[in-house]
Amino acid sequence: MHIKRARTIKPAQIRHLLRVTEATSWHPERNALILLLGLICGMRISEIGTAWRYSNVGLIFVARLIERAADMPLEAAIKQRVSTPLGISTLRFATERSELCGE
Known part of the structure; x- marks a missing residue:
């Protein structure tokens, strides 16, 4: 799998995270924080919204957003x-x- 940095960073939206189209990939051997940083910094395996690939990263991020918003x-x-x-x-x-x- 080739991971590349997007030339112009198109931000992932919550809908991309819930649809698992945020263009990241889950790797059990990698730390979730590192994967979230990749999401934030624009490290992508495809253009956002163009491919589906199962990943817990976006769902973990949405869970943390809900916790912070709801306190x-x-x-x-x-x-x-x-x-x-x-x-x-x-x-x-x-x-x-x-x-x-x-x-």
């Missing part, structure tokens, strides 16, 4: 602003690998 942990923010108003009582977050299905 509370992600799980509490989702419960308060999404699941409770919708009447959803069975939503849960797996925070440990052992909580995932099939583990």
